[in-house]
Amino acid sequence: MQRHRDDAADAGVVVPGIDAPSTVACLRSLRPRGVHTIVGSESRSTPAATSAYRDEFVSLPDPETDLAAYGDALLSLAERPDVETIVPVREEDVYVLAERRDAFADEIATPWPDFETLRRVQDRIELFAAADAAGVGVPATEPLDQWDDWDQETIVKPRYTVAAPAYLGARFDDATIGSTEYQRPGTPPDPQVELETRGHIPIVQERIPDSREFGFFALYDHGDAVATFQHCQRRGWKYCGGPSAYRESVHIPELETAGRALLDELEWHGLAMVEFLRDPADGEFKLMEINPRFWSSLPFSVRAGADFPYYYWQLAHDEPVASEPTYEVGMGGHLLRGELSYLHSVATEEYPLVERPSLRTAAREVATSLVRHPRFDYAVPDDPVPFFQDGVNLMRAWLDSRSDAEPPAETEANREPDLADGDDAGPPERRPSADEESTQSAHTDGGSPSDSRQL
Secondary structure, three states: OOOOOOOHHHOEEEEEOOOOOHHHHHHHHHHHHOOEEEEEEOOOOOHHHHOOOOOEEEEOOOOOOOHHHHHHHHHHHHOOOOEEEEOOOOHHHHHHHHHOHHHHHOOOOOOOOOHHHHHHHHEHHHHHHHHHHHOOOOOOEEEHHHOOOOOOOEEEEOOEOOOOHHHHHHHHHOOOOOOOEEEOOOOOOOHHHHHHHHOOOOEEEEOOOOOOEEEEEEEEEOOEEEEEEEEEEEEEEEOOEEEEEEEEEOOOHHHHHHHHHHHHHOOOOEEEEEEEEEOOOOOOEEEEEEEOOOOOOHHHHHHOOOOHHHHHHHHHOOOOOOOOOOOOOOOEEEOHHHHHHHHHHHHHOOOOOOOOOOHHHHHHHHHHHHHHOOOEOOOOOOOOHHHHHHHHHHHHHHHHHHHHHOOOOOOOOOOOOOOOOOOOOOOOOOOOOOOOOOOOOOOOOOOOOOOOOOO
């Protein structure tokens, strides 16, 4: 049973520090309300560590290299008398919190799902089964070794959203579960190669040809929605999709119905971002996945009037959340780093099955939206340093990628035949570009640009 904190003024929250803006959004929401903010991260260069709204920084193990040690460190923080709860901002966070929920519940408030419920979300096969039971539309989906229609446009994506022992067994330490890849019609991948590389058999889905992603965001209290929000993603980090670069707040009744039906079926507790694409063939919203944590575009949700970090804090304290929280519809907001990545993608990358816009058109659209909707995830007047730190991190990542990409001097010994990857097969498959890093998690709108999804 959670121990009682006698002095509310000393109440604190632990927010893992990552590259996405969600950490900073939590600090900016909670610190002005008198909450002691503790940023924990494997990297001191996380933008949240530089925020004026950060009270304390704690070094943590890297969950991608030692998930068990990371869970131990979070539990140690939970044992501090001033810590009231922990905020999940990436898949690894919610995985270790749910896996050890009973241990955390002895120390702090636990507004997140139990592990069995979480598994139904982080395992996409189980998630789509739940969607089917809830009457929510899904794209045609099968494990790769069971898919037999390779003549249509498809994507291959990880079955699991995080490399963890409960999902991959002994392979979780050495497997790279990978990201979403477009599959040209008539070119099936080798299941054995995929298994060896990813540590599991991925899934195959029909491709939904729509570049707009719709997000239904919610906070649930043991099966009941206490706050919701919606946005439409207009641009991702890549012209084919990826994490959010520019989005607009919307309210669509059909989206609300689909999102609530799925979370109700799961008897959800905690945070959720439910991602949909709208199928142009019938106008139905088709489920992509659920992010059971805070999303990378969280600053925009707060700016629009849906203050989810505060709602989360209220739920952790058993305080009532307003029965009908409202937000402004029609607002737009940007992640400037994401906009630069989008333009870089348009200028330099090519994805099969996805039409690339002209650079002039893309630049005009970005400039127009920046003028009409000058709202930014990191760049705010009263807390400017995280924006500059994010820029420094971007430059470092770009320089590192340039260094790694330098080819060795060509000699007779290392010269290869003039048949580079995919030279005889049309456009290249997705490759990590200069502004992204490969990770074990198949994140979407919440931590890493490694997953382009279907967009």
